[in-house]
Amino acid sequence: MSDQVQEGTAAAVETPTNGAPSATNSELEAKLAQLNEEARKLEEMQAELSKEQEEIQESKEDVDSRSIYIGNVEYAATAEDLSKHFKPCGTINRVNIMMDKWGSPKGYAYIEFAEPEIVAHALLLNESEFFGRQIKVLPKRANIPGFNARGRGRGRGRGRGGYRGAYRGRGRYNPY
Numbered sequence: 001m002s003d004q005v006q007e008g009t010a011a012a013v014e015t016p017t018n019g020a021p022s023a024t025n026s027e028l029e030a031k032l033a034q035l036n037e038e039a040r041k042l043e044e045m046q047a048e049l050s051k052e053q054e055e056i057q058e059s060k061e062d063v064d065s066r067s068i069y070i071g072n073v074e075y076a077a078t079a080e081d082l083s084k085h086f087k088p089c090g091t092i093n094r095v096n097i098m099m100d101k102w103g104s105p106k107g108y109a110y111i112e113f114a115e116p117e118i119v120a121h122a123l124l125l126n127e128s129e130f131f132g133r134q135i136k137v138l139p140k141r142a143n144i145p146g147f148n149a150r151g152r153g154r155g156r157g158r159g160r161g162g163y164r165g166a167y168r169g170r171g172r173y174n175p176y
Contacts (some may be wrong), residue, residue, distance in 0.1 A: 060142070066093075067112045067140035068122050073097065074131035075105045085130055086111055090118035110140055 079095040091114035098106045119139055126137040
């Protein structure tokens with residue numbers, strides 16, 4: 001009787017109920033090894049990406065430390081005009097005049113210098129006159145993610161209910 005039970009269980013293991021061929025231990029081990037290899041490769045790729053992301057963040061911080069913000073820039077001013085105005089401070093790498101989606105200047109710009117020490121010299125030109133306007137020169141600040149008009153409490157928008165004022169009277173039934 002015990003032989004019959006053992007034979008029945010062995011037959012059940014070898015032939016699955018759905019009719020599909022069963023996988024042997026060696027096949028399962030091969031699949032497991034393949035999955036482990038893929039997981040190892042994914043971990044390596046993720047480590048490389050995080051390393052590159054840190055380097056990009058460091059380079060952004062480096063550029064920000066060498067850059068200044070210029071406000072109240074005349075709309076007719078060009079990048080060459082700004083570079084001439086700030087040339088006595090030191091070597092300029094790049095001048096960005098910010099534009100709107102139609103290509104019109106927004107009235108402010110950023111200048112990137114070769115050395116972070118030059119920023120201190122450029123800040124001395126704060127409130128100097130440029131194209132008949134008094135410009136505002138500040139060190140460039142890094143944007144903080146999530147720190148904008150939206151996302152900081154309720155603020156703006158319609159809101160809900162609230163005081164309607166006495167001039168409106170009380171609400172009456174208005175079918176249309």
